[in-house]
Amino acid sequence: MLTMNAAMNQYEREVIRMRMSAGMIERVKKGYWMGGGCIPYGYYYDRNDGILHVDEEQAERVRAAYALYLEGYSCDKISKMLGYKGERIVTQILKRRSNIGLIEYKGNVYKGLHEPIVDEKTFYQTQEMMARRTTNSHVANNHMLTGLCYCGVCGAKMRYHKWDGNHRLVCYSQYSGKEYMQK
Numbered sequence: 327m328l329t330m331n332a333a334m335n336q337y338e339r340e341v342i343r344m345r346m347s348a349g350m351i352e353r354v355k356k357g358y359w360m361g362g363g364c365i366p367y368g369y370y371y372d373r374n375d376g377i378l379h380v381d382e383e384q385a386e387r388v389r390a391a392y393a394l395y396l397e398g399y400s401c402d403k404i405s406k407m408l409g410y411k412g413e414r415i416v417t418q419i420l421k422r423r424s425n426i427g428l429i430e431y432k433g434n435v436y437k438g439l440h441e442p443i444v445d446e447k448t449f450y451q452t453q454e455m456m457a458r459r460t461t462n463s464h465v466a467n468n469h470m471l472t473g474l475c476y477c478g479v480c481g482a483k484m485r486y487h488k489w490d491g492n493h494r495l496v497c498y499s500q501y502s503g504k505e506y507m508q509k
Contacts, residue, residue, distance in 0.1 A: 350431075351431070351432070353376070354429055354431040354436050355436055356439075357377075357429070357436065357437055357438045357439035357440075358376040358377060358438075358439060359371055359376060359377060359378045359429065359438070359440065360429070360431060361373070361376065365378070366378070366422055366424040366425070367384055367388065367415075367419055367422075368380065368381060368384045368385045368387075368388040368419075368425065368443050369381060369384075369385075369424070369440065369443075377438075377439050377440050378424070378438065378440035379440065379441075380440075380441050380443060385443045387408050388419055388425060388443050388444070389443060389444055390408060391404050391408060391416055391419055391420060392420065392444050392448050392449070392452055394407065394408075395416075395420060395452055395455065395456075396448070396451060396452060396455065400413070401413040401414075401416040401417050401420070402416075404416045417456075420452055420456065421453070421456070423435060423449075424438065424440070425442060425443045425444050425449060426442045426443075426444060426445070426446050426449045427440060427441065427442035475495060477497040477498075477499065479497070480497060480499050482497050482498045482499045483497075483498050484496060484497050484498070485498065
């Protein structure tokens with residue numbers, strides 16, 4: 327009896343999970359935000375209508391990030407200029423498709439009901455420029471271990487440092503330039 331009860335409960339949980347998943351996909355197909363989770367920077371979520379709305383203060387910073395990147399500034403420089411925590415956040419903002427009114431869910435892209443922050447032309451120009459400017463630094467500069475080694479003491483990434491013609495591996499914690507990489 328106990329085994330039958332457990333099997334029926336497991337079956338019911340699976341049915342609920344499948345129904346919720348199907349409902350979420352239909353919701354996103356209609357253009358509504360999936361609700362909960364991480365709200366994209368530049369937006370806020372209203373539970374009453376299920377749509378993302380533009381947060382103008384954050385949206386201005388997002389537009390500024392796109393403009394600065396297209397002017398040739400690096401993500402690291404942009405993060406310092408606009409007050410973001412690190413360059414990775416700027417990279418994520420620049421790659422996020424929700425900024426042009428799209429919603430990505432489970433590997434598919436759907437047209438959202440929310441207002442885009444930047445126009446598609448700016449977004450795709452930024453993507454092309456990012457593809458051109460992206461390099462594998464450890465391959466490009468002939469230092470194979472750059473970005474792949476970690477300090478045994480603090481756990482921060484290590485990089486090559488050239489001093490008086492000598493190369494040596496140093497820990498990022500020794501430098502104050504990138505606070506988010508320090509441990």
